Amino acid sequence: MKPVLDRLNAGEILFCDGAMGTFLQARGLVPGECPELWCVTHPDAVRDIHRSYRAAGSDIVECNSFGGTRYKLRHYGLEGRVAEINRAAAALAREVAGDTQYVLGSVGPTGEFMEPLGDETEEAFFEAYREQMVALEAGGADMAVVETMTGVEEVCVAVKAARAHTRLIVAASFTFDPQPNGGYATMMGVTPERAVEESLKAGAHLVGANCGTGPDHLIEVIKRMKAAAPKALLIAMPNAGMPVLEGGKTVFKETPEQMAAKAPLLVKAGANIVGGCCGTGPEHIRAMKRAVLAG
Ligand SMILES: [Zn+2]
Secondary structure (H helix, E strand, C coil): CCCHHHHHHCCCCEEECCCCHHHHHHCCCCCCCCHHHHHHHCHHHHHHHHHHHHHHCCCEEECCCCCCCHHHHHHHCCHHHHHHHHHHHHHHHHHHHCCCCEEEEEECCCCCCECCCCCECHHHHHHHHHHHHHHHHHHCCCEEEEEEECCHHHHHHHHHHHHHHCCCEEEEEECCEECCCCCEECCCCCCHHHHHHHHHHHCCCEEEEEECCCHHHHHHHHHHHHHHCCCCEEEEEECCCCEEEECCEEEECCCHHHHHHHHHHHHHHCEEEECCCCCCCHHHHHHHHHHHHCC
16 A cells, blocks of 8 residues: 555545444443443444445544553553553454555543643653554554644653654644634643644644534634644544534534535645544545545
């Protein structure tokens, strides 16, 4: 397969998967269960989800490994199985991807804070991310995305761990909220401009945004990132709109058609990889890809 960066640098737009969690729930994952453990216990279910996105036209399969650091797995008493679970996650994605799709390891936040805000040291974070990244690569991942991040220091540690210990292509993706003054910042106060600058300095190959408040805001965030670093490769994975509570359930309202109308604007803003986050499914990816290819 052609190296992914060559294709992106040549101007090709690549498409990634949408959500994973909601589809695991549809297959029987219950609250309190570890979603990532399903890579080991329910490989058929995870494989089917990868296949449905592949059929929708995604170029990149995203692993079921979002909560795969030892910090997150610890909540389920699984902190001793980081290597096994992440390896399984990447191997399942690789099985479906074959040699026609790239495999992207998903790497979410630890949920903890580094000194001086919290008790964790930079070394401990580095070790946790190294452990997950190495296992993803061993399972067959080509790339990793550190995603849904709010703290830039944590992102930089994760990116450095991947760059120092693997050959993975690494993306750093943040979650932003619109600010009262009109700008954007993460929950930790990081602006899109600072996110780009610091992530690239740490060695990220791609920078971008995921989750958050839907495609309209993400278009604005990507524009700001592009303006701050015109040569940077950018990744954009919007939610299907703002989550709304309906009858005790969280639902996302943007239809595949609505998101498809916005996908070309994301690309025009500077996105090189487009995918989906919460509330998106294969139909969203299929419609977005079709809209972008139609120009
Ligand atoms: Zn999300």
